[in-house]
Amino acid sequence: MRRQIEGSQAVAAAVALCRPEVISAYPISPQTHIVEGLSDLVRTGELAPCEYLMVESEFAALSAAIGASAAGARAYTATASQGLLYMAEALYNASGLGLPIVMTVANRAIGAPINIWNDHSDSMSQRDSGWLQLYAETNQEALDLHIQAFKLAEEVSLPVMVCMDGFILTHAFESVDIPTQDQVDAYLPRFEPRQVLDPADPVSIGAMVGPEAFTEVKYLMHAAQMQALDVIPEVSAEFAQAFGRNSGGLIRPYRSADAETIVVALGSVLGTIEDVVDELREQGMKVGAVGIKTFRPYPLEEVREALGHARRIVVLEKAFAVGLGGIVGQNVRLALSGLPAPVYDVVAGLGGRPITKQSLHTLLDDVLNDRLEPGRLTFLDIDWNLVGRELQRTREKRRSGPHAENILRDIGVVAAGPN
Amino acid sequence: MPHQQIKFYQVGSFVAGNRLLRPDERSVQARMERSNTLTSGHRACQGCGEALGARYALDAAMRATGGQLVAANATGCLEVFSTPYPESSWQLPWLHSLFGNAPAVASGIAAALKAKGRTEVRVIGQGGDGGTLDIGFACLSGMFERNDDVLFICYDNEAYMNTGVQRSSATPPAARTANTKPVGPEPGNVFGQGKNAPLIAMAHEIPYVATATVAELRDLEAKIERAMEFRGARYVHVFVPCPLGWGSASKDTIKIARLAKETGLFPVFEAEHGEVVSVSKIRRRVPVEEYLRAQKRFAHLFKDPPQTDVIERIQAGADRNIRRFGLLPDEPDETGELMRLLAETDRGPQ
Numbered sequence: 171m172r173r174q175i176e177g178s179q180a181v182a183a184a185v186a187l188c189r190p191e192v193i194s195a196y197p198i199s200p201q202t203h204i205v206e207g208l209s210d211l212v213r214t215g216e217l218a219p220c221e222y223l224m225v226e227s228e229f230a231a232l233s234a235a236i237g238a239s240a241a242g243a244r245a246y247t248a249t250a251s252q253g254l255l256y257m258a259e260a261l262y263n264a265s266g267l268g269l270p271i272v273m274t275v276a277n278r279a280i281g282a283p284i285n286i287w288n289d290h291s292d293s294m295s296q297r298d299s300g301w302l303q304l305y306a307e308t309n310q311e312a313l314d315l316h317i318q319a320f321k322l323a324e325e326v327s328l329p330v331m332v333c334m335d336g337f338i339l340t341h342a343f344e345s346v347d348i349p350t351q352d353q354v355d356a357y358l359p360r361f362e363p364r365q366v367l368d369p370a371d372p373v374s375i376g377a378m379v380g381p382e383a384f385t386e387v388k389y390l391m392h393a394a395q396m397q398a399l400d401v402i403p404e405v406s407a408e409f410a411q412a413f414g415r416n417s418g419g420l421i422r423p424y425r426s427a428d429a430e431t432i433v434v435a436l437g438s439v440l441g442t443i444e445d446v447v448d449e450l451r452e453q454g455m456k457v458g459a460v461g462i463k464t465f466r467p468y469p470l471e472e473v474r475e476a477l478g479h480a481r482r483i484v485v486l487e488k489a490f491a492v493g494l495g496g497i498v499g500q501n502v503r504l505a506l507s508g509l510p511a512p513v514y515d516v517v518a519g520l521g522g523r524p525i526t527k528q529s530l531h532t533l534l535d536d537v538l539n540d541r542l543e544p545g546r547l548t549f550l551d552i553d554w555n556l557v558g559r560e561l562q563r564t565r566e567k568r569r570s571g572p573h574a575e576n577i578l579r580d581i582g583v584v585a586a587g588p589n
Numbered sequence: 590m591p592h593q594q595i596k597f598y599q600v601g602s603f604v605a606g607n608r609l610l611r612p613d614e615r616s617v618q619a620r621m622e623r624s625n626t627l628t629s630g631h632r633a634c635q636g637c638g639e640a641l642g643a644r645y646a647l648d649a650a651m652r653a654t655g656g657q658l659v660a661a662n663a664t665g666c667l668e669v670f671s672t673p674y675p676e677s678s679w680q681l682p683w684l685h686s687l688f689g690n691a692p693a694v695a696s697g698i699a700a701a702l703k704a705k706g707r708t709e710v711r712v713i714g715q716g717g718d719g720g721t722l723d724i725g726f727a728c729l730s731g732m733f734e735r736n737d738d739v740l741f742i743c744y745d746n747e748a749y750m751n752t753g754v755q756r757s758s759a760t761p762p763a764a765r766t767a768n769t770k771p772v773g774p775e776p777g778n779v780f781g782q783g784k785n786a787p788l789i790a791m792a793h794e795i796p797y798v799a800t801a802t803v804a805e806l807r808d809l810e811a812k813i814e815r816a817m818e819f820r821g822a823r824y825v826h827v828f829v830p831c832p833l834g835w836g837s838a839s840k841d842t843i844k845i846a847r848l849a850k851e852t853g854l855f856p857v858f859e860a861e862h863g864e865v866v867s868v869s870k871i872r873r874r875v876p877v878e879e880y881l882r883a884q885k886r887f888a889h890l891f892k893d894p895p896q897t898d899v900i901e902r903i904q905a906g907a908d909r910n911i912r913r914f915g916l917l918p919d920e921p922d923e924t925g926e927l928m929r930l931l932a933e934t935d936r937g938p939q
Contacts, residue, residue, distance in 0.1 A: 194697060219704045221704045223700055224735070226728070226734070227727055227728075227731070230727070233687065233697065234696050237686070237697025237698040237699075241697070241702060242701060243700070243705065260687060367682035372683070374685075376685030377677055377685065378668070378685075380673075382674065383674055
């Protein structure tokens with residue numbers, strides 16, 4: 171049924187259709203509307219049997235999901251930003267134990283400075299936690315990916331993060347098609363755990379493993395992720411067959427087959443990028459885009475195949491490795507190793523800064539006219555004047571004060587003081 | 590003619606031997622059908638109080654639930670000595686996740702069982718004092734506050750033994766640990782408030798809170814069995830001496846646990862819904878010095894000259910517990926109690 175609803179409500183509906191048996195969550199913007207929606211569904215009995223645990227932290231939220239999943243229940247949680255970091259230890263534990271938990275990450279910046287708006291620094295920081303990472307471009311895709319995520323997680327027995335841009339998707343009202351319970355039931359089989367805490371057949375889960383077997387256990391995690399590279403396209407194809415639309419998969423090329431310049435990105439910004447691609451195509455420029463839908467496992471071969479022919483590649487990403495450069499950029503370079511095409515790392519949209527078509531046109535104009543240096547990190551729409559003033563202050567005065575407050579004062583966001 | 594000293598099972602402890610009890614009052618451990626939940630072959634140190642406490646507690650819980658039991662374990666000695674790869678001493682479904690999340694993991698298991706309609710399967714969370722009172726404290730309080738159907742057992746050996754005897758919030762004042770060495774102007778651990786976990790648990794007004802020691806194992810079993818009669822959050826805090834960390838003789842684990850109770854340093858009581866309902870009275874009051882002298886972690890108090898002021902402060906703490914919990918018997922009736930037990934058994938003393 172097609173409904174005009176908020177992205178969070180669409181995700182709550184999708185999760186409920188997957189019949190989770192335990193939901194545990196702790197509130198953090200911009201994830202709140204998802205778990206509030208689920209709380210309503212559990213309280214009214216529309217989602218039953220399901221236990222909803224309102225826990226005291228994100229660490230507890232994922233820990234309760236770990237216990238529930240190990241007890242054989244389909245378990246779900248959601249978080250963002252600081253919450254994801256607070257879960258970090260449990261993230262590695264869930265993946266290390268091979269528990270197929272599904273979690274929404276409503277992507278949000280990480281402080282300091284504290285910021286509630288969207289970027290990808292939260293999920294990118296946990297890219298090596300052993301969780302599969304799927305990135306939604308639209309609210310419809312966010313909804314669809316959750317249904318696929320349970321199937322995928324349970325098939326490979328690894329946890330899955332469905333990443334959707336905070337506010338941009340979670341709080342946006344769009345028309346989405348919500349499948350019926352029968353459709354989802356037909357697509358998603360009952361959860362049959364590989365391991366379960368059962369008094370009839372007692373097992374120890376989470377025993378200590380020393381050097382004699384640690385490598386092997388870790389290799390098996392890696393092998394399961396590699397297996398997911400095959401399972402993800404299958405799950406996506408089955409979804410297309412059952413629901414009549416394409417969602418998810420490993421990568422999604424857009425007018426890139428003959429493109430000389432390809433923009434690579436993850437998440438909702440792909441919509442804006444595709445509009446810019448269309449406009450540049452109208453001007454006769456051979457520009458395309460490639461969306462990475464699955465960042466972990468990383469589809470190395472598919473990325474190489476999709477980008478290998480391009481003359482230049484622009485990686486637009488909403489996070490970066492401080493002290494080094496682009497994260498997605500590094501991964502793209504790895505896929506392209508041995509090929510001559512330059513890769514431009516562009517950091518954009520940090521802490522919710524809008525990525526506009528105009529900025530992307532300017533960026534691509536710079537790229538096409540060799541005004542950018544490949545291999546050097548570019549910060550889209552950065553205000554060098556503000557940066558310069560603050561650097562000047564730090565040179566002039568030992569106790570120059572906190573960066574964030576100084577810059578806010580410069581732009582007049584806080585009351586001007588004598589500094 | 591070789592001379593063999595005769596030892597009786599009554600060793601002045603006032604703990605009645607099993608053979609003096611009616612069969613249905615006997616220890617779970619004394620029964621053929623005991624489940625050996627934490628079975629032999631694990632790698633705990635000789636004289637480990639935690640291994641003893643866990644064995645009795647879990648076997649009692651297994652008996653109370655007819656074997657329908659699942660355990661979530663915090664990281665720590667108990668986890669490490671029981672599951673060195675590829676072995677496991679656990680004969681019940683057992684999950685170790687992290688150091689600080691055992692109560693939350695247990696909550697998740699209980700929620701899963703409830704959703705699946707399998708509420709006959711009960712859930713135990715367990716850990717040491719570090720995993721319970723320090724790193725796991727938020728999860729523990731959350732589990733209590735939600736009144737999740739979990740019994741959490743803390744085996745309190747008063748420091749981080751697994752990492753090499755560092756101070757925890759359960760380490761007593763003046764005790765030597767690896768990071769509160771007897772050096773400097775105030776040797777040993779600081780005199781602070783510490784954390785009184787049983788009282789904090791009671792403040793959540795959860796259905797059941799109890800303390801026990803490995804000196805009175807029948808009492809521990811009874812409390813675990815009582816705990817399993819309730820639904821909701823329950824907490825049992827077991828005092829378990831650690832010969833390695835405390836510098837005590839392996840053979841003295843039970844004795845030291847008994848002295849902790851008999852000095853008043855460790856009050857043994859149970860509470861229901863936030864109210865104390867019973868207190869184990871001190872049988873024969875002893876000064877704290879007797880308890881402290883048995884452990885090398887307090888040896889610096891007895892050097893020449895002894896730190897009498899510190900010993901007095903520790904004694905004052907014990908005295909406060911005695912007043913606060915009413916630990917002294919109203920009138921000593923030890924003989925009467927023994928006679929009652931003897932009269933109740935048809936076999937009499939053997």
